[in-house]
Amino acid sequence: xxxxxxxxxxxxxxxxxxxxxxxxxxxxxxxxxxxxxxxxxxxxxxxxxxxxxxxxxxxxxxxxxxxxxxxxxxxxxxxxxxxxxxxxxxxxxxxxxxxxxxxxxxxxxxxxxxxxxxxxxxxxxxxxxxxxxxxxxxxxxxxxxxxxxxxxxxxxxxxxxxxxxxxxxxxxxxxxxxxxxxxxxxxxxxxxxxxxxxxxxxxxxxxxxxxxxxxxxxxxxxxxxxxxxxxxxxxxxxxxxxxxxxxxxxxxxxxxxxxxxxxxxxxxxxxxxxxxxxxxxxxxxxxxxxxxxxxxxxxxxxxxxxxxxxxxxxxxxxxxxxxxxxxxxxxxxx
Amino acid sequence: xxxxxxxxxxxxxxxxxxxxxxxxxxxxxxxxxxxxxxxxxxxxxxxxxxxxxxxxxxxxxxxxxxxxxxxxxxxxxxxxxxxxxxxxxxxxxxxxxxxxxxxxxxxxxxxxxxxxxxxxxxxxxxxxxxxxxxxxxxxxxxxxxxxxxxxxxxxxxxxxxxxxxxxxxxxxxxxxxxxxxxxxxxxxxxxxxxxxxxxxxxxxxxxxxxxxxxxxxxxxxxxxxxxxxxxxxxxxxxxxxxxxxxxxxxxxxxxxxxxxxxxxxxxxxxxxxxxxxxxxxxxxxxxxxxxxxxxxxxxxxx
Numbered sequence: 217x218x219x220x221x222x223x224x225x226x227x228x229x230x231x232x233x234x235x236x237x238x239x240x241x242x243x244x245x246x247x248x249x250x251x252x253x254x255x256x257x258x259x260x261x262x263x264x265x266x267x268x269x270x271x272x273x274x275x276x277x278x279x280x281x282x283x284x285x286x287x288x289x290x291x292x293x294x295x296x297x298x299x300x301x302x303x304x305x306x307x308x309x310x311x312x313x314x315x316x317x318x319x320x321x322x323x324x325x326x327x328x329x330x331x332x333x334x335x336x337x338x339x340x341x342x343x344x345x346x347x348x349x350x351x352x353x354x355x356x357x358x359x360x361x362x363x364x365x366x367x368x369x370x371x372x373x374x375x376x377x378x379x380x381x382x383x384x385x386x387x388x389x390x391x392x393x394x395x396x397x398x399x400x401x402x403x404x405x406x407x408x409x410x411x412x413x414x415x416x417x418x419x420x421x422x423x424x425x426x427x428x429x430x431x432x433x434x435x436x437x438x439x440x441x442x443x444x445x446x447x448x449x450x451x452x453x454x455x456x457x458x459x460x461x462x463x464x465x466x467x468x469x470x471x472x473x474x475x476x477x478x479x480x481x482x483x484x485x486x487x488x489x490x491x492x493x494x495x496x497x498x499x500x501x502x503x504x505x506x507x508x509x510x511x512x513x514x515x516x517x518x519x520x521x522x523x524x525x526x527x528x529x530x531x532x533x534x535x536x537x538x539x540x541x542x543x544x545x546x547x548x549x550x
Numbered sequence: 551x552x553x554x555x556x557x558x559x560x561x562x563x564x565x566x567x568x569x570x571x572x573x574x575x576x577x578x579x580x581x582x583x584x585x586x587x588x589x590x591x592x593x594x595x596x597x598x599x600x601x602x603x604x605x606x607x608x609x610x611x612x613x614x615x616x617x618x619x620x621x622x623x624x625x626x627x628x629x630x631x632x633x634x635x636x637x638x639x640x641x642x643x644x645x646x647x648x649x650x651x652x653x654x655x656x657x658x659x660x661x662x663x664x665x666x667x668x669x670x671x672x673x674x675x676x677x678x679x680x681x682x683x684x685x686x687x688x689x690x691x692x693x694x695x696x697x698x699x700x701x702x703x704x705x706x707x708x709x710x711x712x713x714x715x716x717x718x719x720x721x722x723x724x725x726x727x728x729x730x731x732x733x734x735x736x737x738x739x740x741x742x743x744x745x746x747x748x749x750x751x752x753x754x755x756x757x758x759x760x761x762x763x764x765x766x767x768x769x770x771x772x773x774x775x776x777x778x779x780x781x782x783x784x785x786x787x788x789x790x791x792x793x794x795x796x797x798x799x800x801x802x803x804x805x806x807x808x809x810x811x812x813x814x815x816x817x818x819x820x821x822x823x824x825x826x827x828x829x830x831x832x833x834x835x836x837x838x839x840x841x842x843x844x845x846x847x848x849x850x851x852x
Contacts, residue, residue, distance in 0.1 A: 385743070392735045394754055396758055
């Protein structure tokens with residue numbers, strides 16, 4: 217299924233962005249199932265080696281994730297050698313003359329969950345919003361630098377903004393179901409924008425699959441025609457994640473997705489995030505360091521618009537290299 | 551660790567008990583007085599409407615017979631005259647004005663809300679406010695000058711255009727105000743799904759604001775349905791049956807105006823009945839539009 221057009225017209229036959237994959241393995245497979253083959257075109261060499269300059273010797277993703285018991289076997293255990301899905305190079309973001317993100321360079325490997333932590337106002341949400349060009353929708357907002365999605369700059373000249381956002385999905389802090397649409401139509405909302413609108417039956421399949429992935433299907437299958445506003449906050453947030461997943465993005469950005477949820481709903485969303493890493497690159501901004509420790513493979517610490525440190529989550533939380541990181545995670549400020 | 555001594559709290563002994571009770575009584579009295587005044591204002595605001603409705607019912611209902619809706623106007627002294635042509639004419643004029651005024655007005659309002667700070671939006675907003683305050687007779691003369699004089703005769707669509715020109719600024723401003731109440735988070739959610747800006751505006755923002763936009767449109771329709779001045783030199787009025795857009799057409803406000811100025815008692819009675827029908831017509835349009843657009847989830851953003 218190809219739900220969205222490539223980002224730009226490809227120069228010479230080679231697709232500039234790989235087509236969206238068939239999401240057949242949406243159900244958790246047996247633990248012994250092999251990891252899917254890398255889809256990144258080998259022809260495009262990584263513009264910069266993933267994270268080697270920032271955190272040398274990073275190898276193992278955290279062996280144990282506290283309090284989340286989900287299947288983790290299908291995960292490659294080493295730092296990926298393939299090109300990163302997203303690499304951010306010299307990214308700065310401004311509101312007018314105020315600089316909210318200062319010259320950040322970092323690579324986000326495919327099928328890893330990267331958490332961005334930092335005190336309020338440190339620019340982590342702004343940086344996240346730069347990754348699917350949502351930053352520029354705000355008044356006076358401006359971006360410098362490059363964000364490479366599979367080697368292609370999403371801020372490039374020929375790039376179609378709406379296509380970028382179909383490849384890089386986003387979920388916000390507060391649930392944002394469309395109040396005028398039913399539960400089904402909310403999930404199907406993004407499908408309307410694709411070039412080839414799927415048939416009604418196909419749409420129903422996609423909706424069901426997206427709702428099953430977010431563990432919402434059993435809760436709403438009997439009231440798909442009802443208003444989405446009638447759902448609880450946690451259900452609404454999972455509905456928003458399902459809505460973002462329906463068009464099969466390669467990257468999912470989560471901007472404090474559990475900040476307005478109760479602990480049970482939070483746990484459900486965290487389990488979901490943990491599941492999603494099999495299929496996509498996930499970036500999650502969170503205030504909650506325990507949450508970062510629970511759900512992420514890698515953690516980035518930001519302070520006053522700068523990226524201070526990025527490392528495997530266990531490394532960053534146990535042996536941070538930068539004293540500012542240590543001060544933050546031990547609670548001395550922020 | 552020593553805590554600094556707290557100043558004594560005012561309610562716990564700074565005043566003698568009698569003074570405290572007196573202050574409380576005074577506050578309660580002021581509160582009751584203000585609540586009463588505001589309630590009185592609310593009653594006074596609805597009073598004119600109630601009086602008008604009662605008076606209309608008293609004066610108009612007596613001459614409201616079935617033939618009033620089916621018959622044409624008859625000469626003075628003949629019984630059984632009606633306003634069938636004026637009722638149809640008013641509906642035609644409302645239809646023309648809405649067909650032009652609602653799309654333009656709602657579109658303009660959406661633009662004003664979505665491109666809030668642009669120069670075109672600021673100029674448009676200012677001009678819409680000026681246009682809103684334009685006396686309706688001026689709009690009638692303007693329509694006569696550009697639509698009636700060059701063509702050489704009065705017509706229904708000249709009247710419709712004049713009414714549409716009155717509708718547009720009002721619909722634009724109310725639409726803008728309603729659309730601005732749609733939360734930014736909804737707009738962002740749609741954009742983040744890869745919606746183009748126009749699609750976000752139409753399918754998410756405007757749809758969420760539907761209930762309010764419809765209310766604004768109804769208020770505008772109700773207002774132009776009763777306008778007389780813009781029709782004097784455009785639709786002109788017609789004593790005969792006509793549904794041609796190219797011919798002068800009767801309208802309830804014009805008919806009421808003519809009959810009310812006449813010296814005949816039975817025409818006066820017909821004018822009262824016409825006024826009652828006009829009010830009822832507006833009420834029915836409002837009800838139908840509300841029911842039709844209510845939909846299942848048309849509750850505004852919550």
